[in-house]
Amino acid sequence: MSTTTTRTATTATAATTATAATTHAAAPAPTAEELVAAWLALWNGDASRAAALVADGFRLHAAMMDGGDGSAVGSAEALVAWIASTRAAVSGLTFTVQVGPVVAGDLIALRWNATGTYAGGVPGARAPIGTPIAFTGTDLLRVAGGRLAEYWVNSDTLLLLTQLQVGPAA
Numbered sequence: 001m002s003t004t005t006t007r008t009a010t011t012a013t014a015a016t017t018a019t020a021a022t023t024h025a026a027a028p029a030p031t032a033e034e035l036v037a038a039w040l041a042l043w044n045g046d047a048s049r050a051a052a053l054v055a056d057g058f059r060l061h062a063a064m065m066d067g068g069d070g071s072a073v074g075s076a077e078a079l080v081a082w083i084a085s086t087r088a089a090v091s092g093l094t095f096t097v098q099v100g101p102v103v104a105g106d107l108i109a110l111r112w113n114a115t116g117t118y119a120g121g122v123p124g125a126r127a128p129i130g131t132p133i134a135f136t137g138t139d140l141l142r143v144a145g146g147r148l149a150e151y152w153v154n155s156d157t158l159l160l161l162t163q164l165q166v167g168p169a170a
Contacts, residue, residue, distance in 0.1 A: 044094055047083070112137055114133075
């Protein structure tokens with residue numbers, strides 16, 4: 001092989017290696033808006049991106065209806081199951097963002113509104129199936145490595161339970 005051919009082959013190999021490195025470089029981290037859009041889609045019933053959205057070791061902080069603290073929801077799969085159980089009780093459950101996202105460092109905050117129709121299954125509920133439901137809440141999400149690592153939720157459970165007629169009869 002001549003010196004010119006060797007240089008050309010070496011240059012071509014270096015260019016191919018550089019192209020491959022660029023192609024395999026990590027994708028840019030999603031923006032807060034992209035994360036919130038995927039989060040909203042998940043809560044609105046599209047679990048297809050849950051594994052890519054939720055970090056390993058995910059942690060939920062919530063006052064759960066069963067009295068728990070949310071620590072049992074520690075993975076994308078557990079989060080999807082919890083959301084599915086919520087959606088089963090309220091058909092057509094739709095979340096919209098009212099305020100946000102508000103971003104501060106690795107935290108994203110948003111206020112949401114949820115609407116749907118009671119489908120049954122909430123212990124102690126006296127509301128007839130088909131009762132319209134509307135309640136609000138706030139989410140605080142911590143991002144790590146472009147994925148959601150922690151989730152604090154504060155929803156207006158009193159408003160929801162009032163609409164479901166849970167509690168002492170009036």
